[in-house]
Amino acid sequence: MSTTTPITFGVIGTGWITDSWISAAHKTGQWQLSAVYSRKASHAKDFGSKYKCSTCYSSLETFFADKDMRAVYIASPNSLHYSQAKQALKAKKHVILEKPAVSTPEELDDLFRIAKQEGVFVIEAFRHIQEGNYKLLQKLVNQEKRLGPIYGASFTYASFSSRYTNVLKGETPNIFSLEYSGGSLVDIGVYPVTFAIALFGEPKSQTYAPFICRTGVDGGGVVILQYENFGVQVNHAKGYTSTAACEIYGEKGTLTINGTTDITTVKHWDPATKGSEELAGACETVEKPFVNMVEEAVEFARIVNGGDGEAAGELERISRIVVKVTADLRRQNGILYPADKV
Structure with a gap:
């Protein structure tokens, strides 16, 4: 538990992911929900009541004017971010x-410019690269004795979505809408893409089928990230499921590795001994329907409270590369959002 005063925060978006963030943030003792925004006042009130938060708004102007709120967690439809x-x-x-974080590199450039101008942080909530076993993996890929020269990698996150069933019925959920900057690549493909970029840096080129x-x-589909001496295959989808491990x-x-999120297994296979060694440490566990956001909540609180511009800058670097790569992959295939046409 933290001995510092919790960071007061408001939320925009009242879906399950926001529940997960609030639960994780409160678990750290370093955050405290102080305000809820929804277009419908009754909806904001009902959502806030779950966390004994009575400060609710249906106007963004008055929400942002709340002087008791230091930070905002935004989980609205992508195009509104x-x-x-x-x-x-x-x-x-x-x-x-x-x-x-946003739909285009240009939007992200603008947000980071404003953040620096106003003396605050904007952080993209990539929960998986804050996991303890992911940080272990970052160390392992640089250990000469474990891997030596890297020849390639395969990262998968493909899970059939119930909302894809809605698409098959003729409906258009927000996450499958061009208007709302949707699609599998930016929704779950972004996890393995970020997984690769945080490990290996910016690729020389990228292609998407x-x-x-x-x-x-x-x-869904298959992405190839081309690095100097190797390639990374990313298989992602919301329209089908894969049970393949990551390698x-x-x-x-x-x-x-068992997956690109919630890493529980990191096994090293040695071609000399033909044996495997488990290297993963204990991982944070949460009860469904929540997902693990505890480690990111701890790190983001540390950045905000400590004014850690260096750590924030590293996350900014990753976010800039990710949106550059994903925007290019979309545009190669004619997947254009309203923001691409501005």
């Missing part, structure tokens, strides 16, 4: 933006 984050930053609030839904966005291939061994 930019305008809402911009308002928050100009009100001198720190911003935690659910992925994808998606399947396009009736709604005009991608329902990193090296001259001196192979690392096998």
Whole structure:
């Protein structure tokens, strides 16, 4: 538990991911929900009551004017992230933006510019790269004795979505809408893409073979990230499921990881001994329907309270590369959002 005063925060978006963030943030003792925004006042009130939060707003202007609120967690439809984050930053609030942070590199440039101007942080909520076992993996890929020269990698996150069933019925959920900056790549493909970028840096080039839904966005597909001496395959989808593990291939061994989020297994296979060694440590566990956001909540609180511009800058670097890569992959395949046409 923290001995410092908790960071007061408001939320925009009242879905399950916001519940997960609030639960995780409160668990750390370093955050305290202080305000809820929803377009419908009754909805905001009902959501806030779950956390004994009675300060509710149906106006963004009055929400951002709340002087008791230091930070804002935004988990609204993707296309609204930019305008809402911009308002928050100009009100001198720190911003935690659910992925994808924004629709285009240009929008992200603007948000980071405003954040620096106003003296606050804007952080994209990539929960998985804050996990303890992911940080272990970052160390392992640089250990000569474990992998040696890297020859390739395969990262997978493909899970059939109940909302894809709605698409098949002729409906257009927000996450499968061009208008709301949707599609599999930016919703769950962004996890393995970020997984690779945080490990290996910016690729030299990238290509994408998606399947396009009736709604005009991608329902999934295969991405190839080309690095100097190796390639990374990313298999992601909301229209089908894969049970494949993730792997990193090296001259001196192979690392096998159970997934790109909630890492419980990091096994090293040694070609010399033909044996495997488990390297993963204990991981944070949460009860469904929540997902693990505890480690990111701890790190983001540390950045905000400590004014750690260096750590925030590293996360900014990753976010800039991710949106550059994903925007390019979309545009290669004619998946264009309203923000692409501005």
